[in-house]
Amino acid sequence: xxxxxxxxxxxxxxxxxxxxxxxxPRLDPSVRLAWIMVIEAVPLAGIVxxxxxxxxxxxxxEVQRMADVRDRLTGLxxxxxxxxxxxxxxxxxxxxxxxxxxxxxxxxxxxIVLLDExxxxxxxxxxxxxxxxxxxxxxxxxxxxDHSGTKVAEAVERAARRGVACRVIVDALGSRALxxxxxxxxxxxxxxxxxxxxxxxxxxxxxLFRRLDLRNHRKILVVDNRIAFTGSRNCADMAFAVKPRxxxxxxxxxxVEGPAVRQLQSVFLGDWMSYTGRDLGxxxxxxxxxxxxxxxxxxxxxxxxxxxxxxxxxLSGMLHAARERVVITTPYYVPDVALDAAIRAAARRGVxxxxxxxxxxxxLVVGATSEGFYYGLLAAGVQLRxxxxxxxHAKIMTVDGRMAMVGSANLDRRSFELNYEVNMAIFDQGLVxxxxxxxxxxxxxxxxxxxxxxxxxxVLRRLRNNLLALASPLL
Numbered sequence: 001x002x003x004x005x006x007x008x009x010x011x012x013x014x015x016x017x018x019x020x021x022x023x024x025p026r027l028d029p030s031v032r033l034a035w036i037m038v039i040e041a042v043p044l045a046g047i048v049x050x051x052x053x054x055x056x057x058x059x060x061x062e063v064q065r066m067a068d069v070r071d072r073l074t075g076l077x078x079x080x081x082x083x084x085x086x087x088x089x090x091x092x093x094x095x096x097x098x099x100x101x102x103x104x105x106x107x108x109x110x111x112i113v114l115l116d117e118x119x120x121x122x123x124x125x126x127x128x129x130x131x132x133x134x135x136x137x138x139x140x141x142x143x144x145x146d147h148s149g150t151k152v153a154e155a156v157e158r159a160a161r162r163g164v165a166c167r168v169i170v171d172a173l174g175s176r177a178l179x180x181x182x183x184x185x186x187x188x189x190x191x192x193x194x195x196x197x198x199x200x201x202x203x204x205x206x207x208l209f210r211r212l213d214l215r216n217h218r219k220i221l222v223v224d225n226r227i228a229f230t231g232s233r234n235c236a237d238m239a240f241a242v243k244p245r246x247x248x249x250x251x252x253x254x255x256v257e258g259p260a261v262r263q264l265q266s267v268f269l270g271d272w273m274s275y276t277g278r279d280l281g282x283x284x285x286x287x288x289x290x291x292x293x294x295x296x297x298x299x300x301x302x303x304x305x306x307x308x309x310x311x312x313x314x315l316s317g318m319l320h321a322a323r324e325r326v327v328i329t330t331p332y333y334v335p336d337v338a339l340d341a342a343i344r345a346a347a348r349r350g351v352x353x354x355x356x357x358x359x360x361x362x363x364l365v366v367g368a369t370s371e372g373f374y375y376g377l378l379a380a381g382v383q384l385r386x387x388x389x390x391x392x393h394a395k396i397m398t399v400d401g402r403m404a405m406v407g408s409a410n411l412d413r414r415s416f417e418l419n420y421e422v423n424m425a426i427f428d429q430g431l432v433x434x435x436x437x438x439x440x441x442x443x444x445x446x447x448x449x450x451x452x453x454x455x456x457x458x459v460l461r462r463l464r465n466n467l468l469a470l471a472s473p474l475l
Contacts (some may be wrong), residue, residue: 014039017047028337030402033370045068060414062274066305069273071264072281074103075087082107082259082289084296084427087462089323091427092405093239095298097317098425101309102300104266109289109295110258110385112426115229119238119443122148127154128223128255132238135283135305137196137268139169141215141408142234145181146241153183166192169271171197171216174234176404177242178186190250195275197420214304217408217419221269228256228264230424233397240391248390252406254424254439256297263299267324267422270301296427303420304411310416311409311423315397316342322399327439329356329396332363333370340373344380352383359386365468366412372469378451385446392442395423396435404432429442 023036039046049447060295084106087095095106108294111312127322128135129152136159155177160166168187169332170178178184179196188194197216221229240249256264262284300309312335319342333355335343347353355377361367380382395411398404409415426432457465 006068006345013047014043017050021050029204046188048074048090048223056192060303062112065277066270066303068105068268068353071282072273072279073270078260079097079413080286082105082109084108087296087427090323090400091289094321094403095427097309098298098300098314101302101311101313102298103308104299104301105261105299106425106427107259108259108296109294111290111429112257112260112295112297112428113255114422114431114438115231115253115255117250117438119148121233122151122235123216123237124253124255125221125229126155126310128221128227128229129144129159132159132223134224135165136229136267137220137221137272138169138235139174139218139220139268139271140214140235141217141219142170142174142236142242143170143178144175144234144236144241145178145183146239148237149178149235150183152235153178156187156192158193160187166190167193167268167272168194169197169216169268169275170194172196173215174217193276195272197271198277213418215419216271217415218267218301218421218422219408220264222261222265222268225261225283226257227286228261229371230256230264230408231406232393232421238390243362245393246360247314248394250387250390250433251441252394252396254406256424258290258297259287260293260297260424261301264265264422267301269301271420295389298425298427299426300405300407300423301421302416302423304418311407311417311421312336312339312425313403314425315405315411318397318399318403319343319346320407321403321417322346322352322353324400324405325352325354325398326400327354327396327398327436328411329391329392329439329442330395330411331391332357332396332410332412333357333373334366335373336416339411340376343382344376346452347377347381353381354383354385354443356385356387356439356446359372359388359389359447360391362391365372369468372465374449374454374465375451378449379452384449385443386449387412387442389445392436392444396439398432398436398439401436402429402434404425404435406435 026083154168233253240246240247396406404426409421
Protein backbone atom coordinates (compact mmCIF):
# COMPACT_ATOMS: atom_id res chain seq x y z
CA UNK A 1 0.00 0.00 0.00
CA UNK A 2 2.74 2.45 0.98
CA UNK A 3 4.64 1.55 -2.17
CA UNK A 4 1.62 2.38 -4.29
CA UNK A 5 1.04 5.63 -2.41
CA UNK A 6 4.67 6.74 -2.83
CA UNK A 7 4.60 5.81 -6.52
CA UNK A 8 1.44 7.84 -7.08
CA UNK A 9 2.86 10.80 -5.12
CA UNK A 10 6.09 10.74 -7.11
CA UNK A 11 4.16 10.46 -10.39
CA UNK A 12 1.95 13.41 -9.45
CA UNK A 13 4.97 15.45 -8.38
CA UNK A 14 6.81 14.62 -11.60
CA UNK A 15 3.84 15.54 -13.77
CA UNK A 16 3.40 18.76 -11.79
CA UNK A 17 6.99 19.84 -12.40
CA UNK A 18 6.82 18.87 -16.07
CA UNK A 19 3.75 21.09 -16.35
CA UNK A 20 5.69 23.88 -14.59
CA UNK A 21 8.54 23.53 -17.10
CA UNK A 22 6.08 23.69 -19.98
CA UNK A 23 4.34 26.86 -18.81
CA UNK A 24 7.41 28.80 -17.70
CA PRO A 25 7.90 31.88 -19.92
CA ARG A 26 11.10 32.72 -21.83
CA LEU A 27 12.50 29.18 -22.02
CA ASP A 28 13.97 27.84 -25.24
CA PRO A 29 12.30 24.63 -26.42
CA SER A 30 15.67 22.85 -26.08
CA VAL A 31 15.88 23.90 -22.43
CA ARG A 32 12.34 22.72 -21.73
CA LEU A 33 13.04 19.34 -23.33
CA ALA A 34 16.32 18.92 -21.44
CA TRP A 35 14.69 19.58 -18.07
CA ILE A 36 11.76 17.28 -18.82
CA MET A 37 14.25 14.51 -19.63
CA VAL A 38 16.16 15.14 -16.38
CA ILE A 39 13.00 15.18 -14.27
CA GLU A 40 11.80 11.95 -15.90
CA ALA A 41 15.14 10.13 -15.95
CA VAL A 42 16.40 10.88 -12.44
CA PRO A 43 13.64 10.29 -9.89
CA LEU A 44 13.35 12.98 -7.23
CA ALA A 45 16.94 14.19 -7.77
CA GLY A 46 15.85 15.62 -11.12
CA ILE A 47 13.13 17.63 -9.37
CA VAL A 48 15.60 18.89 -6.78
CA UNK A 49 18.04 19.86 -9.56
CA UNK A 50 15.28 21.78 -11.33
CA UNK A 51 14.37 23.62 -8.13
CA UNK A 52 18.00 24.62 -7.63
CA UNK A 53 19.07 25.38 -11.20
CA UNK A 54 16.09 25.21 -13.54
CA UNK A 55 14.72 28.71 -13.13
CA UNK A 56 16.34 32.13 -12.98
CA UNK A 57 14.69 32.79 -9.65
CA UNK A 58 15.35 36.09 -7.88
CA UNK A 59 13.95 37.85 -4.86
CA UNK A 60 11.21 40.06 -6.32
CA UNK A 61 12.00 42.92 -3.95
CA GLU A 62 15.59 42.77 -5.18
CA VAL A 63 14.48 42.78 -8.81
CA GLN A 64 12.22 45.77 -8.19
CA ARG A 65 15.02 47.64 -6.43
CA MET A 66 17.32 47.08 -9.41
CA ALA A 67 14.60 48.26 -11.79
CA ASP A 68 14.07 51.40 -9.68
CA VAL A 69 17.80 52.10 -9.74
CA ARG A 70 17.92 51.75 -13.53
CA ASP A 71 14.96 54.11 -13.86
CA ARG A 72 16.68 56.62 -11.60
CA LEU A 73 19.93 56.49 -13.58
CA THR A 74 18.09 56.61 -16.90
CA GLY A 75 16.29 59.72 -15.72
CA LEU A 76 19.63 61.40 -15.11
CA UNK A 77 20.76 61.05 -18.70
CA UNK A 78 21.19 64.31 -20.51
CA UNK A 79 21.20 64.92 -24.26
CA UNK A 80 24.72 64.34 -25.53
CA UNK A 81 26.20 65.60 -28.79
CA UNK A 82 28.34 62.43 -28.81
CA UNK A 83 25.32 60.16 -29.35
CA UNK A 84 25.66 58.52 -32.75
CA UNK A 85 22.15 59.07 -34.10
CA UNK A 86 22.91 57.87 -37.61
CA UNK A 87 25.47 55.05 -37.54
CA UNK A 88 26.88 53.68 -40.81
CA UNK A 89 24.80 51.04 -42.55
CA UNK A 90 26.97 48.11 -41.47
CA UNK A 91 26.67 49.11 -37.80
CA UNK A 92 23.04 50.27 -37.68
CA UNK A 93 21.39 46.93 -36.79
CA UNK A 94 24.17 46.13 -34.30
CA UNK A 95 23.86 49.48 -32.52
CA UNK A 96 20.09 49.02 -32.38
CA UNK A 97 20.40 45.51 -30.93
CA UNK A 98 22.91 46.68 -28.32
CA UNK A 99 20.62 49.55 -27.31
CA UNK A 100 17.62 47.23 -27.06
CA UNK A 101 19.52 44.84 -24.79
CA UNK A 102 21.63 47.24 -22.71
CA UNK A 103 19.66 50.46 -22.98
CA UNK A 104 22.65 52.64 -23.90
CA UNK A 105 23.52 54.62 -27.03
CA UNK A 106 26.64 54.42 -29.16
CA UNK A 107 28.87 57.39 -28.30
CA UNK A 108 31.66 58.97 -30.32
CA UNK A 109 34.64 60.89 -29.01
CA UNK A 110 36.37 58.18 -26.95
CA UNK A 111 40.02 57.28 -26.56
CA ILE A 112 40.29 53.51 -26.04
CA VAL A 113 43.62 51.75 -25.64
CA LEU A 114 44.26 48.00 -25.71
CA LEU A 115 46.68 47.40 -22.85
CA ASP A 116 49.57 44.95 -22.75
CA GLU A 117 48.85 41.26 -22.33
CA UNK A 118 51.22 40.79 -19.39
CA UNK A 119 51.00 41.85 -15.72
CA UNK A 120 52.16 45.35 -16.64
CA UNK A 121 48.51 46.07 -17.46
CA UNK A 122 47.80 46.03 -13.72
CA UNK A 123 50.32 48.85 -13.27
CA UNK A 124 48.06 51.06 -15.40
CA UNK A 125 45.23 50.47 -12.92
CA UNK A 126 47.51 51.27 -10.00
CA UNK A 127 48.74 54.46 -11.66
CA UNK A 128 45.18 55.62 -12.33
CA UNK A 129 44.17 54.99 -8.71
CA UNK A 130 47.26 56.84 -7.47
CA UNK A 131 46.20 59.85 -9.58
CA UNK A 132 42.63 59.83 -8.24
CA UNK A 133 41.39 63.04 -6.63
CA UNK A 134 37.67 62.46 -6.12
CA UNK A 135 36.62 58.81 -6.33
CA UNK A 136 37.66 55.28 -7.25
CA UNK A 137 34.96 52.76 -8.18
CA UNK A 138 35.85 49.09 -8.66
CA UNK A 139 33.90 45.93 -9.40
CA UNK A 140 35.64 42.61 -10.06
CA UNK A 141 34.36 39.06 -10.22
CA UNK A 142 37.72 37.67 -9.12
CA UNK A 143 40.19 39.74 -7.10
CA UNK A 144 42.99 37.62 -5.67
CA UNK A 145 45.33 38.61 -2.84
CA ASP A 146 48.34 37.80 -5.06
CA HIS A 147 51.02 40.20 -6.27
CA SER A 148 48.81 42.08 -8.75
CA GLY A 149 45.76 42.03 -6.51
CA THR A 150 47.77 43.29 -3.56
CA LYS A 151 49.21 46.17 -5.62
CA VAL A 152 45.71 47.32 -6.51
CA ALA A 153 44.49 46.92 -2.91
CA GLU A 154 47.43 48.96 -1.62
CA ALA A 155 46.68 51.68 -4.20
CA VAL A 156 43.08 51.77 -2.94
CA GLU A 157 44.36 52.09 0.63
CA ARG A 158 46.59 55.01 -0.34
CA ALA A 159 43.74 56.73 -2.16
CA ALA A 160 41.32 56.25 0.74
CA ARG A 161 43.83 57.62 3.26
CA ARG A 162 44.27 60.82 1.27
CA GLY A 163 40.51 61.40 1.23
CA VAL A 164 39.46 59.87 -2.09
CA ALA A 165 36.05 58.14 -1.91
CA CYS A 166 36.83 54.50 -2.70
CA ARG A 167 33.96 52.08 -3.34
CA VAL A 168 34.70 48.43 -4.03
CA ILE A 169 32.41 45.60 -5.11
CA VAL A 170 33.61 42.01 -5.43
CA ASP A 171 31.67 38.86 -6.09
CA ALA A 172 31.29 36.86 -2.90
CA LEU A 173 32.21 33.58 -4.59
CA GLY A 174 34.80 34.67 -7.13
CA SER A 175 36.69 36.89 -4.67
CA ARG A 176 36.23 34.84 -1.50
CA ALA A 177 40.00 34.53 -1.10
CA LEU A 178 40.38 38.32 -0.97
CA UNK A 179 37.45 38.78 1.42
CA UNK A 180 39.16 36.41 3.85
CA UNK A 181 42.60 38.01 3.36
CA UNK A 182 44.19 40.91 5.29
CA UNK A 183 43.98 43.17 2.21
CA UNK A 184 40.17 43.34 2.48
CA UNK A 185 40.30 44.42 6.11
CA UNK A 186 43.10 46.88 5.40
CA UNK A 187 41.16 48.59 2.60
CA UNK A 188 38.23 49.01 4.95
CA UNK A 189 40.39 50.31 7.77
CA UNK A 190 41.86 52.89 5.38
CA UNK A 191 38.35 54.18 4.72
CA UNK A 192 37.30 52.33 1.55
CA UNK A 193 33.71 51.10 1.40
CA UNK A 194 33.80 47.42 0.44
CA UNK A 195 30.78 45.23 -0.30
CA UNK A 196 30.26 41.73 -1.66
CA UNK A 197 27.81 40.87 -4.40
CA UNK A 198 25.52 37.90 -3.80
CA UNK A 199 26.86 36.72 -0.44
CA UNK A 200 25.93 33.15 0.43
CA UNK A 201 24.39 33.92 3.83
CA UNK A 202 22.39 30.88 4.93
CA UNK A 203 22.22 28.78 1.74
CA UNK A 204 19.27 26.62 2.84
CA UNK A 205 17.20 29.76 3.40
CA UNK A 206 18.57 31.82 0.51
CA UNK A 207 17.73 29.08 -2.00
CA LEU A 208 14.04 29.65 -1.28
CA PHE A 209 14.26 33.20 -2.68
CA ARG A 210 16.86 33.12 -5.46
CA ARG A 211 19.32 30.90 -7.26
CA LEU A 212 22.57 30.52 -5.38
CA ASP A 213 24.71 30.54 -8.54
CA LEU A 214 23.88 34.09 -9.67
CA ARG A 215 27.15 35.98 -9.95
CA ASN A 216 28.48 39.47 -10.70
CA HIS A 217 31.01 38.68 -13.42
CA ARG A 218 31.84 42.29 -14.35
CA LYS A 219 35.31 43.89 -14.43
CA ILE A 220 35.21 47.70 -14.15
CA LEU A 221 37.43 50.40 -12.67
CA VAL A 222 36.32 54.05 -12.88
CA VAL A 223 38.47 56.93 -11.60
CA ASP A 224 37.15 60.49 -11.20
CA ASN A 225 34.73 60.14 -14.14
CA ARG A 226 37.92 60.65 -16.15
CA ILE A 227 39.25 57.23 -17.05
CA ALA A 228 37.88 53.71 -16.84
CA PHE A 229 39.15 50.19 -17.43
CA THR A 230 37.20 47.14 -18.58
CA GLY A 231 37.71 43.87 -20.41
CA SER A 232 38.02 40.20 -19.57
CA ARG A 233 40.82 40.46 -17.03
CA ASN A 234 40.21 39.88 -13.35
CA CYS A 235 42.32 41.57 -10.70
CA ALA A 236 44.98 38.88 -10.48
CA ASP A 237 48.34 37.75 -11.79
CA MET A 238 48.49 35.88 -15.09
CA ALA A 239 49.88 33.02 -13.00
CA PHE A 240 46.37 32.80 -11.42
CA ALA A 241 47.26 31.21 -8.11
CA VAL A 242 43.91 29.45 -7.64
CA LYS A 243 44.40 27.40 -10.83
CA PRO A 244 48.14 27.56 -11.53
CA ARG A 245 48.32 24.42 -13.70
CA UNK A 246 46.32 26.22 -16.40
CA UNK A 247 48.47 29.36 -16.31
CA UNK A 248 49.18 31.73 -17.84
CA UNK A 249 45.67 33.17 -18.07
CA UNK A 250 45.61 35.35 -21.17
CA UNK A 251 43.18 38.27 -21.18
CA UNK A 252 42.42 41.65 -22.73
CA UNK A 253 42.06 44.90 -20.80
CA UNK A 254 41.20 48.33 -22.17
CA UNK A 255 41.55 51.85 -20.84
CA VAL A 256 38.69 54.17 -21.77
CA GLU A 257 38.50 57.96 -21.79
CA GLY A 258 35.59 60.01 -23.08
CA PRO A 259 31.79 59.68 -22.91
CA ALA A 260 31.84 55.88 -22.61
CA VAL A 261 33.33 56.37 -19.13
CA ARG A 262 29.95 57.74 -18.08
CA GLN A 263 28.28 54.55 -19.28
CA LEU A 264 30.71 52.37 -17.32
CA GLN A 265 30.13 54.61 -14.31
CA SER A 266 26.40 54.06 -14.74
CA VAL A 267 26.89 50.28 -14.66
CA PHE A 268 28.94 50.52 -11.47
CA LEU A 269 26.47 52.88 -9.79
CA GLY A 270 23.61 50.60 -10.73
CA ASP A 271 25.31 47.75 -8.88
CA TRP A 272 26.34 49.91 -5.92
CA MET A 273 22.93 51.49 -5.42
CA SER A 274 21.20 48.11 -5.73
CA TYR A 275 23.48 46.44 -3.18
CA THR A 276 23.72 49.26 -0.65
CA GLY A 277 20.52 51.26 -1.12
CA ARG A 278 22.52 54.49 -1.19
CA ASP A 279 21.66 56.86 -4.03
CA LEU A 280 24.78 58.12 -5.79
CA GLY A 281 23.06 59.03 -9.04
CA UNK A 282 24.26 62.62 -8.83
CA UNK A 283 27.77 61.32 -9.53
CA UNK A 284 26.69 60.51 -13.06
CA UNK A 285 28.23 63.64 -14.49
CA UNK A 286 28.95 64.55 -18.07
CA UNK A 287 32.30 63.28 -19.33
CA UNK A 288 34.16 65.41 -21.85
CA UNK A 289 34.96 63.78 -25.19
CA UNK A 290 38.52 63.35 -26.35
CA UNK A 291 39.87 65.12 -29.41
CA UNK A 292 37.70 64.32 -32.40
CA UNK A 293 37.06 62.11 -34.19
CA UNK A 294 37.81 59.59 -31.42
CA UNK A 295 36.43 56.05 -31.20
CA UNK A 296 32.73 55.19 -31.24
CA UNK A 297 31.85 52.79 -28.42
CA UNK A 298 28.73 51.41 -26.77
CA UNK A 299 28.55 49.74 -23.36
CA UNK A 300 26.23 46.74 -23.07
CA UNK A 301 25.40 45.67 -19.50
CA UNK A 302 23.29 42.56 -19.00
CA UNK A 303 21.95 40.57 -16.07
CA UNK A 304 19.28 38.03 -15.10
CA UNK A 305 16.95 40.71 -13.70
CA UNK A 306 16.61 42.22 -17.19
CA UNK A 307 14.31 40.59 -19.73
CA UNK A 308 15.27 42.58 -22.82
CA UNK A 309 17.59 39.91 -24.20
CA UNK A 310 21.22 39.00 -23.66
CA UNK A 311 24.62 39.59 -25.18
CA UNK A 312 23.88 36.55 -27.35
CA UNK A 313 21.38 38.70 -29.26
CA UNK A 314 24.04 41.39 -29.78
CA LEU A 315 26.63 38.91 -31.01
CA SER A 316 24.11 37.22 -33.31
CA GLY A 317 23.34 40.63 -34.79
CA MET A 318 27.02 41.20 -35.49
CA LEU A 319 27.31 37.80 -37.15
CA HIS A 320 24.33 38.45 -39.41
CA ALA A 321 25.97 41.74 -40.44
CA ALA A 322 29.28 40.03 -41.32
CA ARG A 323 30.31 39.95 -44.96
CA GLU A 324 34.00 38.99 -45.06
CA ARG A 325 35.70 37.90 -41.85
CA VAL A 326 34.81 37.04 -38.26
CA VAL A 327 37.32 36.16 -35.53
CA ILE A 328 36.04 34.89 -32.18
CA THR A 329 38.09 34.26 -29.05
CA THR A 330 36.41 32.62 -26.07
CA PRO A 331 37.49 30.32 -23.25
CA TYR A 332 34.09 28.62 -22.92
CA TYR A 333 31.79 27.68 -25.78
CA VAL A 334 28.42 26.42 -24.55
CA PRO A 335 26.15 28.63 -26.66
CA ASP A 336 22.42 28.93 -27.04
CA VAL A 337 20.87 27.65 -30.26
CA ALA A 338 20.62 31.09 -31.88
CA LEU A 339 24.30 31.99 -31.49
CA ASP A 340 25.61 28.60 -32.62
CA ALA A 341 23.33 28.76 -35.65
CA ALA A 342 24.46 32.33 -36.46
CA ILE A 343 28.14 31.33 -36.39
CA ARG A 344 27.58 28.33 -38.64
CA ALA A 345 25.32 30.29 -41.00
CA ALA A 346 27.98 32.99 -41.43
CA ALA A 347 30.55 30.35 -42.41
CA ARG A 348 28.15 28.65 -44.81
CA ARG A 349 27.44 31.86 -46.72
CA GLY A 350 31.15 32.39 -47.34
CA VAL A 351 32.30 34.51 -44.41
CA UNK A 352 35.74 33.47 -43.16
CA UNK A 353 34.96 32.49 -39.57
CA UNK A 354 37.80 31.63 -37.19
CA UNK A 355 37.28 30.59 -33.59
CA UNK A 356 40.11 30.43 -31.04
CA UNK A 357 39.59 28.35 -27.89
CA UNK A 358 42.00 27.05 -25.24
CA UNK A 359 43.50 23.63 -25.91
CA UNK A 360 43.08 22.85 -22.20
CA UNK A 361 40.07 24.10 -20.28
CA UNK A 362 40.01 24.70 -16.53
CA UNK A 363 36.58 23.04 -16.43
CA LEU A 364 36.57 19.41 -17.63
CA VAL A 365 32.79 19.43 -18.10
CA VAL A 366 32.71 22.73 -20.01
CA GLY A 367 35.71 21.73 -22.10
CA ALA A 368 34.10 18.44 -23.10
CA THR A 369 30.76 20.16 -23.77
CA SER A 370 32.53 22.63 -26.05
CA GLU A 371 34.08 19.75 -27.97
CA GLY A 372 30.57 18.45 -28.57
CA PHE A 373 29.99 21.48 -30.83
CA TYR A 374 33.22 21.07 -32.84
CA TYR A 375 31.82 18.73 -35.48
CA GLY A 376 28.93 21.04 -36.39
CA LEU A 377 31.20 24.09 -36.52
CA LEU A 378 33.85 22.41 -38.65
CA ALA A 379 31.28 20.87 -40.97
CA ALA A 380 29.85 24.35 -41.56
CA GLY A 381 33.30 25.66 -42.55
CA VAL A 382 34.37 27.34 -39.30
CA GLN A 383 38.12 27.27 -38.73
CA LEU A 384 38.89 26.11 -35.19
CA ARG A 385 42.21 26.89 -33.52
CA UNK A 386 43.25 25.63 -30.08
CA UNK A 387 45.49 27.94 -28.04
CA UNK A 388 48.36 26.02 -26.49
CA UNK A 389 50.28 28.01 -23.82
CA UNK A 390 47.88 28.44 -20.91
CA UNK A 391 44.22 29.32 -20.68
CA UNK A 392 43.03 31.82 -23.24
CA HIS A 393 40.49 33.77 -21.17
CA ALA A 394 39.88 36.74 -23.52
CA LYS A 395 36.37 37.26 -24.84
CA ILE A 396 36.47 38.94 -28.28
CA MET A 397 34.51 39.01 -31.50
CA THR A 398 35.63 41.13 -34.47
CA VAL A 399 33.67 41.52 -37.69
CA ASP A 400 35.03 42.64 -41.07
CA GLY A 401 37.78 44.71 -39.43
CA ARG A 402 35.19 47.38 -38.60
CA MET A 403 33.51 46.43 -35.34
CA ALA A 404 34.23 44.40 -32.24
CA MET A 405 32.64 43.21 -29.02
CA VAL A 406 34.90 42.75 -25.99
CA GLY A 407 34.24 42.36 -22.31
CA SER A 408 33.39 39.92 -19.55
CA ALA A 409 30.77 37.68 -21.20
CA ASN A 410 31.74 34.17 -22.28
CA LEU A 411 29.92 32.42 -25.10
CA ASP A 412 27.90 30.28 -22.73
CA ARG A 413 24.44 30.21 -21.23
CA ARG A 414 25.74 31.25 -17.82
CA SER A 415 26.91 34.58 -19.23
CA PHE A 416 23.71 34.94 -21.28
CA GLU A 417 21.21 34.08 -18.54
CA LEU A 418 22.74 34.08 -15.04
CA ASN A 419 25.73 36.40 -14.73
CA TYR A 420 25.84 40.17 -14.52
CA GLU A 421 28.14 41.06 -17.42
CA VAL A 422 29.50 44.18 -19.08
CA ASN A 423 30.68 44.30 -22.68
CA MET A 424 31.87 47.07 -24.95
CA ALA A 425 31.04 47.34 -28.64
CA ILE A 426 33.67 49.18 -30.68
CA PHE A 427 33.15 50.75 -34.11
CA ASP A 428 36.56 51.94 -35.31
CA GLN A 429 38.78 50.40 -37.95
CA GLY A 430 42.05 51.43 -36.31
CA LEU A 431 41.25 49.96 -32.90
CA VAL A 432 39.62 46.86 -34.37
CA UNK A 433 42.84 46.31 -36.37
CA UNK A 434 44.79 46.34 -33.09
CA UNK A 435 42.36 43.86 -31.57
CA UNK A 436 42.67 41.63 -34.63
CA UNK A 437 46.45 41.85 -34.35
CA UNK A 438 46.16 40.60 -30.76
CA UNK A 439 43.98 37.74 -31.97
CA UNK A 440 46.54 37.02 -34.70
CA UNK A 441 49.08 36.62 -31.90
CA UNK A 442 46.80 34.02 -30.37
CA UNK A 443 46.63 32.23 -33.71
CA UNK A 444 50.44 32.14 -33.79
CA UNK A 445 50.26 30.20 -30.52
CA UNK A 446 47.44 27.88 -31.58
CA UNK A 447 47.07 24.61 -33.47
CA UNK A 448 44.32 23.90 -35.95
CA UNK A 449 41.91 21.02 -35.62
CA UNK A 450 40.24 19.40 -38.63
CA UNK A 451 36.98 17.61 -39.26
CA UNK A 452 38.87 14.36 -39.86
CA UNK A 453 40.56 14.63 -36.48
CA UNK A 454 37.20 15.02 -34.76
CA UNK A 455 35.83 12.07 -36.73
CA UNK A 456 38.78 9.96 -35.52
CA UNK A 457 38.21 10.69 -31.84
CA UNK A 458 37.54 7.57 -29.81
CA VAL A 459 33.98 6.36 -29.39
CA LEU A 460 34.14 7.10 -25.66
CA ARG A 461 35.31 10.67 -26.25
CA ARG A 462 32.59 11.33 -28.80
CA LEU A 463 29.99 9.76 -26.54
CA ARG A 464 31.09 11.89 -23.60
CA ASN A 465 31.19 15.11 -25.61
CA ASN A 466 27.87 14.58 -27.34
CA LEU A 467 26.08 13.59 -24.15
CA LEU A 468 27.33 16.73 -22.45
CA ALA A 469 26.43 18.82 -25.49
CA LEU A 470 22.88 17.51 -25.12
CA ALA A 471 22.96 18.83 -21.56
CA SER A 472 24.33 22.22 -22.65
CA PRO A 473 20.94 23.94 -22.23
CA LEU A 474 21.25 23.16 -18.50
CA LEU A 475 24.86 24.36 -18.01
